[in-house]
Amino acid sequence: MNGSGHAARRALLGIVLPVVVIVVALLPLWLFRGRLPQPLATHWNLHGQPNGAMPVMGLVILVTVLAGTAAAGMSVFAWRRNAGRREISVALAAAGFLGGQIAAVNWLTVLANLDAPGWRQAGHLHLPGVLLTVLAGGALAAILAWLGRGLENTAPAITGGMPSAGLAPGARAVWVGRARAGWVLWAVTIGSFALAILTSFRAPVAGVIPCIVGLACLVFTSIRVIADRAGVRIAYGPFGWPVQRVQLADIRQATMLHVEPMAWGGWGHRGSLKIMKRAAIVVRAGEGLRLELTGERTLVITVDGAEQGAGLINDLLAAGR
């Protein structure tokens, strides 16, 4: 990782981002400073009528503290010495999302108070509209923050050519790899089953949900990946069931990558090949196999010895062409 790129990211996260979030959140108070009642309506009941107020300075302090804490908290998370590129990007987007929501709330508040003679005459705010605006504000800011990560050096994750296992022409081969989850997933699995047993003593029905959670976790405590002339098979859990298949004809190329679970949305089966064109099977951090599929889809699988697996898949693809 290049040093100046890292320093720029740290400055962005630690100083620029909180300042930008606070400025955007406070901007309407300054823009409409002559057209607002004092105090401002800052709370609305379920029917959308204003039922609480606050002096302008109080609102300024509250917004500064909230937005500043959200952005600064995320900055600290990404500031750690060993934070990876993706971790920093995720932290940026999360800070943007939180900050964007706070800014959206403040904009709504100010606009509702605009030109009102007193706070009780402020405009009505209705829950669905508020929720939509807040979510939209958060999403917009998250996207902007995500795009802002352009400050980082964008070296390609894979250097050199496509991996190859050196399969001789005419030879037949199979590659078997596996990945095992760390203790966290096991702890959640065992905890869920323990909870299922304990709650079952009180009411048998109550044990069903922790039992389902436990089974879902158990499936991701280990995976076995097999690559051969048919394609790639992923067998889940200690029983090797269920099995997910990817046909060789659907694979364009295979590479190795380093997987940070948080960058792929956590552990388990994340994303969707059908809807998001991107999915990841994550049971641990570290080495993983990246399959570029037809239709611009990408499947990532955490597995040991992924480079050799990727090599064989590329060799099989080359042999079939």
Next chain:
Amino acid sequence: MLIAIDERSTEPLFRQIASQIRRAIAGGKVQAGQRLPAARELAGSLDVNLHTVLRAFGELRDEGLVEMRRGRGVTVLGRRQQADLRQSARVLASEARRQGLSGAELLRLVKEYL
């Protein structure tokens, strides 16, 4: 663990399979306690007869590198050094054969280094 076989090689297929698994054990690619894929699954992947794979497993079991239990499949015992030495012996033997040495000649050669 990569298992590649070549039909045109003079070495029997079951030996090739056993050799590749042995190499994976020696190299630490499969570890103690890890279960090998089912014989049926490997046979399907490599497009060989089920008995070819079972014979390869049998050879590894006789060498003390894996354990076979009914219903539990084949478990690696993880004796890396033992696997490594066996693999070296196998490579030496096939190289000697390629160069046209007889068994007695190879044994005499090895004895020189003892």
